[in-house]
Amino acid sequence: MGVAVDLQDAGASANPGPEKSGHESALHALADYLADDMLACNKAIVARMDSPVPLIPQLGAHLVAAGGKRLRPLLTLASARLCGYEPGPDAQRHVGLAACVEFIHTATLLHDDVVDESTLRRGLASANAVFGNKASVLVGDFLFARSFQLMTDDGSLKVMAILSNASATIAEGEVLQMATQNDLSTPIDRYLDVIHGKTAALFAAACRVGAVVAGRPEADELALETFGTNLGMAFQLVDDALDYAADQQTLGKTVGDDMREGKITLPVLAAFHAAKTEEERAFWSRVIESGEQTEADLPRALDLIAQTGAIEITLARAATYAEMAVAALASFPDSEIKRLLVETASYTVSRAR
Amino acid sequence: MGVAVDLQDAGASANPGPEKSGHESALHALADYLADDMLACNKAIVARMDSPVPLIPQLGAHLVAAGGKRLRPLLTLASARLCGYEPGPDAQRHVGLAACVEFIHTATLLHDDVVDESTLRRGLASANAVFGNKASVLVGDFLFARSFQLMTDDGSLKVMAILSNASATIAEGEVLQMATQNDLSTPIDRYLDVIHGKTAALFAAACRVGAVVAGRPEADELALETFGTNLGMAFQLVDDALDYAADQQTLGKTVGDDMREGKITLPVLAAFHAAKTEEERAFWSRVIESGEQTEADLPRALDLIAQTGAIEITLARAATYAEMAVAALASFPDSEIKRLLVETASYTVSRAR
Numbered sequence: 001m002g003v004a005v006d007l008q009d010a011g012a013s014a015n016p017g018p019e020k021s022g023h024e025s026a027l028h029a030l031a032d033y034l035a036d037d038m039l040a041c042n043k044a045i046v047a048r049m050d051s052p053v054p055l056i057p058q059l060g061a062h063l064v065a066a067g068g069k070r071l072r073p074l075l076t077l078a079s080a081r082l083c084g085y086e087p088g089p090d091a092q093r094h095v096g097l098a099a100c101v102e103f104i105h106t107a108t109l110l111h112d113d114v115v116d117e118s119t120l121r122r123g124l125a126s127a128n129a130v131f132g133n134k135a136s137v138l139v140g141d142f143l144f145a146r147s148f149q150l151m152t153d154d155g156s157l158k159v160m161a162i163l164s165n166a167s168a169t170i171a172e173g174e175v176l177q178m179a180t181q182n183d184l185s186t187p188i189d190r191y192l193d194v195i196h197g198k199t200a201a202l203f204a205a206a207c208r209v210g211a212v213v214a215g216r217p218e219a220d221e222l223a224l225e226t227f228g229t230n231l232g233m234a235f236q237l238v239d240d241a242l243d244y245a246a247d248q249q250t251l252g253k254t255v256g257d258d259m260r261e262g263k264i265t266l267p268v269l270a271a272f273h274a275a276k277t278e279e280e281r282a283f284w285s286r287v288i289e290s291g292e293q294t295e296a297d298l299p300r301a302l303d304l305i306a307q308t309g310a311i312e313i314t315l316a317r318a319a320t321y322a323e324m325a326v327a328a329l330a331s332f333p334d335s336e337i338k339r340l341l342v343e344t345a346s347y348t349v350s351r352a353r
Numbered sequence: 354m355g356v357a358v359d360l361q362d363a364g365a366s367a368n369p370g371p372e373k374s375g376h377e378s379a380l381h382a383l384a385d386y387l388a389d390d391m392l393a394c395n396k397a398i399v400a401r402m403d404s405p406v407p408l409i410p411q412l413g414a415h416l417v418a419a420g421g422k423r424l425r426p427l428l429t430l431a432s433a434r435l436c437g438y439e440p441g442p443d444a445q446r447h448v449g450l451a452a453c454v455e456f457i458h459t460a461t462l463l464h465d466d467v468v469d470e471s472t473l474r475r476g477l478a479s480a481n482a483v484f485g486n487k488a489s490v491l492v493g494d495f496l497f498a499r500s501f502q503l504m505t506d507d508g509s510l511k512v513m514a515i516l517s518n519a520s521a522t523i524a525e526g527e528v529l530q531m532a533t534q535n536d537l538s539t540p541i542d543r544y545l546d547v548i549h550g551k552t553a554a555l556f557a558a559a560c561r562v563g564a565v566v567a568g569r570p571e572a573d574e575l576a577l578e579t580f581g582t583n584l585g586m587a588f589q590l591v592d593d594a595l596d597y598a599a600d601q602q603t604l605g606k607t608v609g610d611d612m613r614e615g616k617i618t619l620p621v622l623a624a625f626h627a628a629k630t631e632e633e634r635a636f637w638s639r640v641i642e643s644g645e646q647t648e649a650d651l652p653r654a655l656d657l658i659a660q661t662g663a664i665e666i667t668l669a670r671a672a673t674y675a676e677m678a679v680a681a682l683a684s685f686p687d688s689e690i691k692r693l694l695v696e697t698a699s700y701t702v703s704r705a706r
Binding site: 052137139142144151157175 | 404405406407408409460461464467468486487488490491492493494495497498499501502504505508510513514517518520521523524525527528529531532
């Protein structure tokens with residue numbers, strides 16, 4: 001399969017990092033096209049990360065320095081533009097909501113890293129590793145509250161309903177993920193519920209509010225919601241594939257993290273379902289269900305996953321979602337921003353091929 | 354001082370529990386007066402605790418079974434009534450917002466217990482002790498998101514601003530509390546900032562939204578906000594005093610918890626500031642700042658706190674806040690609900706005397 005190698009190829013050798021993959025190129029093209037909006041959004045994020053309690057901007061600066069793709073706020077900004085929203089000195093709702101979406105996401109990341117006991121995030125020490133679990137829980141709460149202040153500032157009840165519903169769905173997805181942990185009998189549909197909750201719901205909301213600020217009819221809101229949902233599903237499936245396929249430098253996280261946590265993802269379910277011997281099933285049961293792991297287990301797991309085509313199965317599903325995402329944009333007239341959104345959906349999958 | 358004994362006296366011997374203290378009696382009288390509203394509020398809490406993800410209602414049922422005084426929702430219901438809000442089949446905004454306030458509070462409690470590593474809450478095993486820290490973090494997030502859905506359902510931008518601002522202030526208070534932990538050089542004003550954030554801000558918001566749903570002028574909103582702020586300050590000061598004074602059965606938590614956590618509260622600051630010898634100062638520094646504690650330290654700390662009058666100092670401050678709370682209600686005409694609110698403020702302090 002050689003996914004890691006492919007990624008490095010796409011990275012054009014000299015600096016094979018996430019910056020250079022096709023996926024990142026598509027995102028960079030989108031971010032370049034929306035450069036003014038992104039600048040305003042980043043300013044808003046830094047400004048609203050502030051607080052008279054010093055630890056909050058300190059931890060915030062760590063998060064901002066860690067960077068990240070800002071994919072979700074990009075989606076809000078792009079969706080607003082796709083819907084014809086014309087920014088101006090008094091028309092910056094898309095920026096405030098893009099920042100809001102990023103705050104929800106960041107709050108979730110902080111709590112995720114505590115729950116998963118992660119020490120790396122985007123290749124750097126995670127906030128909980130630097131500031132401790134307590135700070136991450138409490139600053140996560142602050143960012144979550146801040147996101148609600150940003151929604152309130154926007155002033156649209158429709159936007160508030162979309163984003164507060166998404167927040168509840170994210171939390172449900174995270175709890176469901178915890179409940180499926182270490183359980184190989186988890187049906188694939190339940191795994192799909194998990195990634196819908198923890199990832200796709202916010203992608204969907206981020207896109208939909210773009211149509212709301214532009215005052216477009218509900219059909220356009222729903223089209224963008226469908227685009228976001230399917231893009232989010234594709235994105236998370238690829239992420240879950242990369243956890244068993246990418247090298248640490250490319251991914252910015254430790255390969256095999258999901259395995260170490262006994263997380264139920266499609267690569268594992270597919271490999272387990274395709275297991276041909278009792279010994280293979282016993283291997284997965286020991287590693288994922290009982291959590292007894294040795295150093296030899298990750299190579300063995302990667303072998304089994306390669307043998308059973310579990311990565312291809314996962315990426316094929318991702319490709320189907322990405323196609324559905326693109327199809328959802330059919331009703332929008334052709335434009336540069338539409339082309340960039342379509343490219344983002346394509347590269348979401350091709351980044352792992 | 355013998356606060357624990359006084360509390361048991363107030364408890365009339367047979368069943369010396371929190372149910373029987375004067376404070377609880379005042380709350381019971383308030384809850385009795387608002388029985389229909391409280392019933393509706395409890396129903397709303399149970400209904401909105403539901404989710405297709407089973408762990409959420411399971412953990413929710415644990416929280417509901419653990420009970421609690423429901424003081425904050427009571428304040429919303431009472432404030433609405435004080436302002437002349439007339440409930441009816443289509444006038445239940447006060448109930449939804451009372452539930453919302455309780456959700457914010459419960460989310461905070463769940464995260465507090467994780468951060469403080471508490472094993473007891475209201476005399477029962479805490480949720481994190483039963484369900485684990487991960488579940489408490491994630492279900493806390495869910496309840497927080499749910500509170501924002503409840504605000505959105507209410508539909509008033511003013512209410513949303515009040516409650517989302519309170520949520521951010523609570524998180525700031527919690528972070529500030531963490532930053533002052535183990536630090537005896539914390540100024541008393543900073544301690545007051547902490548309890549304003551972590552407790553008084555939600556009391557204030559809970560009261561203020563009662564005036565908003567009743568459509569009263571801003572002066573009344575502000576009067577109720579002032580009432581709530583001062584009541585919250587008094588409440589937290591008394592709570593902090595009880596941590597060094599009450600017996601475990603009365604308090605429903607472990608005496609000395611704050612000391613074990615190196616939490617900076619007024620009883621400790623007052624005892625430290627009043628220390629007469631270098632040995633006393635060294636004792637506090639070891640116990641609170643370096644966290645090296647032995648079994649003999651709690652009795653010694655209680656002795657020093659008693660000798661220096663630190664509890665009286667704390668309760669005197671609480672009494673002043675309670676008086677300011679009562680004074681803030683001056684502009685409201687006399688009524689049974691006003692009398693009950695005044696009594697609640699008085700008993701907030703007298704419960705510890």
